[in-house]
Amino acid sequence: MYTYIIRRILMLFPVLFGVSIFIFIVMRIVPGDVAMTILGTDATPEALEQLRKDFGLNLPLYEQYFNWIGGVLTGDFGESMRTGQEVLPDILNRFKLTFELTFLSALISWFIAIPLGIIAAMKRNSNVDFGVRIISLLGVSVPNFALATVIILILALAFSYSPPVGYVGFFADPLKNLEIMIIPAVVLGTSMAGAVMRMTRSSILEILRQDFIRTIRAKGAKERIVIFQHALRNAMIPILTIIGLQIGTLLGGTVIIEQIFSLPGLGQLVLTSITQRDFIVVQGAVLFIAFVFVMINLLVDILYSYLDPRISYK
Amino acid sequence: MFKKHFLFFLLLIVTLVATACSDDSASTEENAGDSSVEQVLKIANDQEPAGLDPHKTPAHSSVRVYSKVYEGLVTFDENMKIVGQLAKDWEQPNDTTYIFNLVEGVKFHNGREMTAEDVKYSFERILNKETASHIASYFSNVKNIEVLGDYQIKFELTEPNATFLTNLTNSSAAIVAKEVVEENGDLQQVAVGTGPFKFKEWVPDSTVTLVKNEDYYIDGLPKLDKVVYYTMKEEAARLSAIRTGEIDLTTLTAKSASLLKDQEAVNVKGYQSLEYSYVGFNVAKEPFNDPKVRQALSLATDRQSIADIVWDGDAIISGPIAPSMGDWAIDVEKEELYQRNLEKAKELLAEAGYPDGFSTVITTASTYADMVDTAQLLQQQWKEIGVDTEIQQIEWGEYIDTWSNTSADILVGRNGSGTDPDRAMNYFFHTDGSANVWNFSNSEYDAIVEKGKSTVDQEKRKEIYVEAQKKLLNLSPNLFLVSPKNYVAVRDGVEGYTPYPHNGEDIDEVYKK
Numbered sequence: 001m002y003t004y005i006i007r008r009i010l011m012l013f014p015v016l017f018g019v020s021i022f023i024f025i026v027m028r029i030v031p032g033d034v035a036m037t038i039l040g041t042d043a044t045p046e047a048l049e050q051l052r053k054d055f056g057l058n059l060p061l062y063e064q065y066f067n068w069i070g071g072v073l074t075g076d077f078g079e080s081m082r083t084g085q086e087v088l089p090d091i092l093n094r095f096k097l098t099f100e101l102t103f104l105s106a107l108i109s110w111f112i113a114i115p116l117g118i119i120a121a122m123k124r125n126s127n128v129d130f131g132v133r134i135i136s137l138l139g140v141s142v143p144n145f146a147l148a149t150v151i152i153l154i155l156a157l158a159f160s161y162s163p164p165v166g167y168v169g170f171f172a173d174p175l176k177n178l179e180i181m182i183i184p185a186v187v188l189g190t191s192m193a194g195a196v197m198r199m200t201r202s203s204i205l206e207i208l209r210q211d212f213i214r215t216i217r218a219k220g221a222k223e224r225i226v227i228f229q230h231a232l233r234n235a236m237i238p239i240l241t242i243i244g245l246q247i248g249t250l251l252g253g254t255v256i257i258e259q260i261f262s263l264p265g266l267g268q269l270v271l272t273s274i275t276q277r278d279f280i281v282v283q284g285a286v287l288f289i290a291f292v293f294v295m296i297n298l299l300v301d302i303l304y305s306y307l308d309p310r311i312s313y314k
Numbered sequence: 315m316f317k318k319h320f321l322f323f324l325l326l327i328v329t330l331v332a333t334a335c336s337d338d339s340a341s342t343e344e345n346a347g348d349s350s351v352e353q354v355l356k357i358a359n360d361q362e363p364a365g366l367d368p369h370k371t372p373a374h375s376s377v378r379v380y381s382k383v384y385e386g387l388v389t390f391d392e393n394m395k396i397v398g399q400l401a402k403d404w405e406q407p408n409d410t411t412y413i414f415n416l417v418e419g420v421k422f423h424n425g426r427e428m429t430a431e432d433v434k435y436s437f438e439r440i441l442n443k444e445t446a447s448h449i450a451s452y453f454s455n456v457k458n459i460e461v462l463g464d465y466q467i468k469f470e471l472t473e474p475n476a477t478f479l480t481n482l483t484n485s486s487a488a489i490v491a492k493e494v495v496e497e498n499g500d501l502q503q504v505a506v507g508t509g510p511f512k513f514k515e516w517v518p519d520s521t522v523t524l525v526k527n528e529d530y531y532i533d534g535l536p537k538l539d540k541v542v543y544y545t546m547k548e549e550a551a552r553l554s555a556i557r558t559g560e561i562d563l564t565t566l567t568a569k570s571a572s573l574l575k576d577q578e579a580v581n582v583k584g585y586q587s588l589e590y591s592y593v594g595f596n597v598a599k600e601p602f603n604d605p606k607v608r609q610a611l612s613l614a615t616d617r618q619s620i621a622d623i624v625w626d627g628d629a630i631i632s633g634p635i636a637p638s639m640g641d642w643a644i645d646v647e648k649e650e651l652y653q654r655n656l657e658k659a660k661e662l663l664a665e666a667g668y669p670d671g672f673s674t675v676i677t678t679a680s681t682y683a684d685m686v687d688t689a690q691l692l693q694q695q696w697k698e699i700g701v702d703t704e705i706q707q708i709e710w711g712e713y714i715d716t717w718s719n720t721s722a723d724i725l726v727g728r729n730g731s732g733t734d735p736d737r738a739m740n741y742f743f744h745t746d747g748s749a750n751v752w753n754f755s756n757s758e759y760d761a762i763v764e765k766g767k768s769t770v771d772q773e774k775r776k777e778i779y780v781e782a783q784k785k786l787l788n789l790s791p792n793l794f795l796v797s798p799k800n801y802v803a804v805r806d807g808v809e810g811y812t813p814y815p816h817n818g819e820d821i822d823e824v825y826k827k
Binding site: 030031032033035036037038039040041042043044046047048050051054082083084085090093094149152153155156157160161162163164165166167259260261262263264265268269272274275276277 | 356358362363364365367370371372373443444445446447448449450451499500502503517518519520521542544545546547548550551553554555557558560561681709710711712714715716718729730748749
């Protein structure tokens with residue numbers, strides 16, 4: 001098990017190396033550069049040249065790459081070309097928000113999705129089941145941004161309420177922080193719940209058809225015990241896979257939701273930096289997101305073997 | 315079994331610890347003591363500042379912040395007349411020399427007194443190539459700067475320049491403190507000026523906080539104790555926040571302004587901007603190298619319907635100098651090329667060798683709905699003279715690249731016409747103008763705008779620019795369309811706020827009831 005984990009962590013390096021080369025090249029292929037977006041209509045050839053020199057954009061590509069990756073390996077992600085802000089502290093700071101938002105949404109989605117999915121599976125083809133399936137279909141198909149905008153409008157127009165402005169960290173002011181985070185978390189949570197609900201229902205239905213469940217029932221076990229002690233645990237593997245993917249994606253930045261609710265998270269950083277062609281920030285942020293994604297996958301794999309001891313990594 | 319549970323709890327603990335680490339460094343909580351009397355103005359903006367260095371950052375989202383922290387030698391009053399700011403007065407011994415007498419006893423926010431040495435340092439920093447300042451070109455004809463005393467400084471120019479004082483009003487011509495630059499490398503993350511507000515904190519993508527400069531040299535100003543700028547990119551979020559009073563002031567688009575018209579406790583203020591929308595041609599490329607084609611397209615353009623549809627009727631038809639520049643702008647509505655005339659347009663196209671019209675591509679930025687709407691209207695209008703267009707929408711970074719490399723045949727966009735006609739006329743259309751990306755070159759036109767720049771007599775200068783505008787309209791390297799209004803929504807109880815075209819966000823006099 002531990003050798004497996006170590007091997008997976010070692011695997012990180014080739015993956016991140018590939019990602020670093022990929023994003024480096026992509027950012028150089030995209031038309032436009034940071035010097036031009038900074039100076040805009042005030043650009044003069046001399047000023048452009050000087051800025052490009054300052055940012056090292058006049059160096060050969062391989063040299064630019066090694067300068068950057070060399071810094072990254074020593075923990076120095078560089079400074080934003082646009083604002084002069086140090087990249088790594090900014091990423092970590094914003095990651096806290098994205099992390100909190102992701103886990104709040106995940107909690108909300110589990111609280112809705114897993115119980116409803118189980119009930120739907122137990123009462124298959126009943127009205128309850130149809131209701132749950134409609135709700136989950138809505139969750140999957142209503143886009144986040146539409147739901148978010150509608151909620152903002154309804155709260156403002158009907159209840160004269162809008163969430164407090166200006167982000168505050170959880171430990172600075174837990175109540176205000178939760179008040180800011182709850183609506184975005186509900187929006188994300190409901191759309192995550194749709195997929196999880198569907199997966200829970202079908203996965204449990206699948207398990208309920210298997211022989212060992214019949215054996216347990218034949219032994220006279222209560223339905224509650226059949227579902228919670230035997231079926232759910234075995235059904236968790238595909239559910240966990242979906243949840244892992246969802247969390248990995250959200251941790252990479254929930255761009256639209258952050259934008260709509262003015263949350264200074266990782267997604268906004270990536271988006272702004274791309275439009276401003278702030279190469280250094282985009283490269284650092286994408287590398288960081290790739291790292292997080294790989295780590296979440298590793299975590300999910302480890303959880304698999306916890307849930308199903310038959311799965312072992314050697 | 316224990317081992318597995320242990321692993322599970324380990325993960326749980328890691329999660330909790332990680333959450334616990336999300337400390338409050340991103341906090342912007344107002345924690346001032348006497349909140350009952352503290353005057354705090356909350357402003358929401360759609361863009362994040364792109365750095366705070368006045369000499370290096372032209373982005374409007376930055377200007378609105380650093381213009382409260384820094385000051386220049388002179389500024390505009392509400393009637394766009396040049397008045398002293400850090401200079402109490404100035405004299406002009408001859409056409410190329412300016413001597414400024416500085417206000418005495420002005421202190422930087424770090425407590426040190428501002429003197430003529432700081433003025434000299436600031437302009438040397440702007441002109442230093444290594445700074446890569448966007449306003450270096452505004453002062454490229456400064457030959458020599460000499461400190462005559464602690465409170466007196468002399469600027470010598472290479473030739474008479476009517477735009478020199480106007481250029482000094484630019485928020486980027488700010489006086490900065492040498493020690494702060496040296497300590498921080500540049501001023502992108504810090505701001506220490508002489509202005510009415512002190513920079514306190516910038517939380518990326520969230521807030522910028524300014525606090526009152528208690529030592530400000532003008533008595534009674536500013537009236538606010540604190541200003542907080544919130545970055546809220548989503549317009550729906552800004553609208554909802556101003557409706558419920560979470561914020562006091564925000565900029566709006568024309569469409570949202572009409573949504574808020576009947577909102578209780580919110581006032582919408584509109585003021586004419588210094589911007590205009592335009593169609594830019596790559597005049598080196600066929601068919602746009604023929605002025606007749608450009609004139610034909612001008613005659614086929616219905617500017618009033620652009621004002622009505624794109625801007626809800628709240629825009630004025632504009633030439634190369636926006637109408638809010640007052641006397642400088644000519645009344646373009648009387649110009650022949652502004653009267654829609656499809657017959658004449660077709661004739662001109664036929665004379666140019668395109669009796670059946672032609673097909674082309676209009677490029678514009680998807681980021682701005684007004685630009686896309688304008689392009690779509692032009693597409694319909696030009697179709698009537700047989701010009702078929704396809705609209706290509708590109709993202710902002712690529713748009714700027716396309717603009718600077720003239721890699722599109724037709725570009726629809728918006729320009730700021732500046733506060734001096736020289737910028738609108740010389741900068742964008744002189745053969746050597748830094749922002750002349752259109753390959754446009756006309757020696758007669760060049761001669762006129764050069765004369766305009768060096769003519770100091772205001773009346774004569776006006777005549778010159780009338781001639782230049784007529785000439786430019788006739789040559790039509792760009793089609794100038796309409797000048798929109800800017801809108802600001804303000805909550806009841808915010809007093810003393812009046813936006814002007816050249817200064818939409820002056821808050822020195824603002825207070826809350």
